[in-house]
Amino acid sequence: MISVVLVGTGNVAQNLFQAFDTAADVEVIYVLGRNKEHLTFAKESVPVSTDFNSIPSAEIYILAVSDDAIAVVADTFKMVEGLVVHTSGGTSLKTLDNLKRTGVFYPLQTFTKDKIVSFKDLPLCLEATNEKDLALLQKLGASLSNTVRVINSEQRKALHIAAVFVNNFTNYMYTIGEDICVEHAVDFNLLHPLIKETAAKLNHLSPKDAQTGPAKRGDQHTINNHLNGLINKQQRDIYMLLSTAIKSNYGTKL
Amino acid sequence: MISVVLVGTGNVAQNLFQAFDTAADVEVIYVLGRNKEHLTFAKESVPVSTDFNSIPSAEIYILAVSDDAIAVVADTFKMVEGLVVHTSGGTSLKTLDNLKRTGVFYPLQTFTKDKIVSFKDLPLCLEATNEKDLALLQKLGASLSNTVRVINSEQRKALHIAAVFVNNFTNYMYTIGEDICVEHAVDFNLLHPLIKETAAKLNHLSPKDAQTGPAKRGDQHTINNHLNGLINKQQRDIYMLLSTAIKSNYGTKL
Numbered sequence: 488m489i490s491v492v493l494v495g496t497g498n499v500a501q502n503l504f505q506a507f508d509t510a511a512d513v514e515v516i517y518v519l520g521r522n523k524e525h526l527t528f529a530k531e532s533v534p535v536s537t538d539f540n541s542i543p544s545a546e547i548y549i550l551a552v553s554d555d556a557i558a559v560v561a562d563t564f565k566m567v568e569g570l571v572v573h574t575s576g577g578t579s580l581k582t583l584d585n586l587k588r589t590g591v592f593y594p595l596q597t598f599t600k601d602k603i604v605s606f607k608d609l610p611l612c613l614e615a616t617n618e619k620d621l622a623l624l625q626k627l628g629a630s631l632s633n634t635v636r637v638i639n640s641e642q643r644k645a646l647h648i649a650a651v652f653v654n655n656f657t658n659y660m661y662t663i664g665e666d667i668c669v670e671h672a673v674d675f676n677l678l679h680p681l682i683k684e685t686a687a688k689l690n691h692l693s694p695k696d697a698q699t700g701p702a703k704r705g706d707q708h709t710i711n712n713h714l715n716g717l718i719n720k721q722q723r724d725i726y727m728l729l730s731t732a733i734k735s736n737y738g739t740k741l
Numbered sequence: 742m743i744s745v746v747l748v749g750t751g752n753v754a755q756n757l758f759q760a761f762d763t764a765a766d767v768e769v770i771y772v773l774g775r776n777k778e779h780l781t782f783a784k785e786s787v788p789v790s791t792d793f794n795s796i797p798s799a800e801i802y803i804l805a806v807s808d809d810a811i812a813v814v815a816d817t818f819k820m821v822e823g824l825v826v827h828t829s830g831g832t833s834l835k836t837l838d839n840l841k842r843t844g845v846f847y848p849l850q851t852f853t854k855d856k857i858v859s860f861k862d863l864p865l866c867l868e869a870t871n872e873k874d875l876a877l878l879q880k881l882g883a884s885l886s887n888t889v890r891v892i893n894s895e896q897r898k899a900l901h902i903a904a905v906f907v908n909n910f911t912n913y914m915y916t917i918g919e920d921i922c923v924e925h926a927v928d929f930n931l932l933h934p935l936i937k938e939t940a941a942k943l944n945h946l947s948p949k950d951a952q953t954g955p956a957k958r959g960d961q962h963t964i965n966n967h968l969n970g971l972i973n974k975q976q977r978d979i980y981m982l983l984s985t986a987i988k989s990n991y992g993t994k995l
């Protein structure tokens with residue numbers, strides 16, 4: 488049984504807490520957070536505390552806190568003997584350098600409040616400063632997910648940047664789509680099946696092969712027609728930049 | 742039983758042909774295309790032809806041809822008595838103005854060769870020049886889909902532009918994500934669950950509420966770190982423009 492102290496009260500902490508609850512061979516023995524009210528998600532099942540000066544002994548400490556807080560929170564774990572890991576895609580392992588045993592336990596997913604995500608198919612990207620701790624993290628990861636990978640800090644940074652494109656920026660494309668629909672009194676829900684199929688295509692096609700649309704076809708008539716239809720300058724700038732990029736990647740000049 | 746002549750041999754034509762095959766009350770009686778070899782998908786079940794001078798009589802003629810070809814192809818249907826519709830999101834109904842009875846039958850989906858899509862949950866956007874023809878199109882649409890909507894040309898144009906954002910540009914975000922992964926020897930498949938969850942979130946959240954990431958948080962440290970990590974200028978330009986747009990929409994200045 489791996490004993491875990493979970494630190495944090497945000498979406499990642501709450502999702503991890505739920506996932507470990509049903510995992511074999513792992514027990515969350517304690518949850519630490521700065522804000523007492525935010526600890527309610529855990530207090531029915533395990534001891535919770537806001538006191539960072541009194542930390543129980545555990546095999547693994549998971550710092551599921553915001554990127555900005557990792558260094559400060561880590562400082563309070565200088566004296567522990569267990570393995571201390573953060574869960575951030577964008578933070579180097581070096582941020583934990585003043586601790587004894589360190590690692591990274593990065594779940595590559597977007598978490599939302601009040602929506603518990605299944606960890607079974609969710610990639611867990613691991614890093615540790617030594618082989619023994621990496622093996623321990625792999626055991627922890629395997630208790631939750633079928634996709635556990637060792638990824639170094641540079642690769643994790645690349646994954647995190649790629650995640651900004653496929654998640655943050657993609658979601659912003661949805662936002663623009665919704666704004667355009669609202670402007671023209673069209674139901675945005677009509678676009679849901681298209682959005683889902685666009686994602687589902689990746690099961691059997693690389694995105695390069697799945698690309699369609701006026702920019703890919705070099706259809707300048709439709710591009711101009713669309714640009715004229717966009718009254719928002721920011722939307723026009725984005726439409727132009729992305730169309731130019733797609734054309735340059737498919738060998739047609741604008 | 743509604744009799745249909747299908748014109749075209751591309752993805753939309755092939756998907757419609759398959760869908761009508763199992764639809765009650767609709768019979769595709771003939772398929773017309775310019776290229777004989779491309780007609781093989783239909784020739785086992787119905788007569789096919791490349792001869793646009795001899796068109797059999799039918800209640801509805803569906804021009805499932807590329808946007809550029811609609812006007813030229815429509816010209817050969819000037820003499821028919823049936824209803825002639827195109828399937829294009831980006832083409833006005835006026836393009837068919839020299840015909841007797843006209844309409845639009847626009848399936849809002851992305852079609853891929855060799856992958857037959859289910860029409861059941863796929864929105865069909867309809868338009869016609871008179872009520873009687875609109876009713877006929879609604880009957881045709883209801884034979885395939887549970888989501889049949891009357892959408893005028895201006896709204897359809899807006900939907901088509903929105904579709905470019907949520908489909909074409911989103912797919913390009915996936916392409917950049919894959920390029921970054923390949924550059925750093927990371928498996929792009931690790932991002933698939935994130936991509937799917939990003940789309941699935943729309944089931945219970947508007948994209949505005951689902952937005953996450955450094956730009957939304959106003960986390961300039963991470964933004965700079967990511968920009969330094971992108972060696973491709975085009976990717977940097979896109980990262981900057983979209984981050985600026987997201988920040989301006991969430992009230993934080995870059």
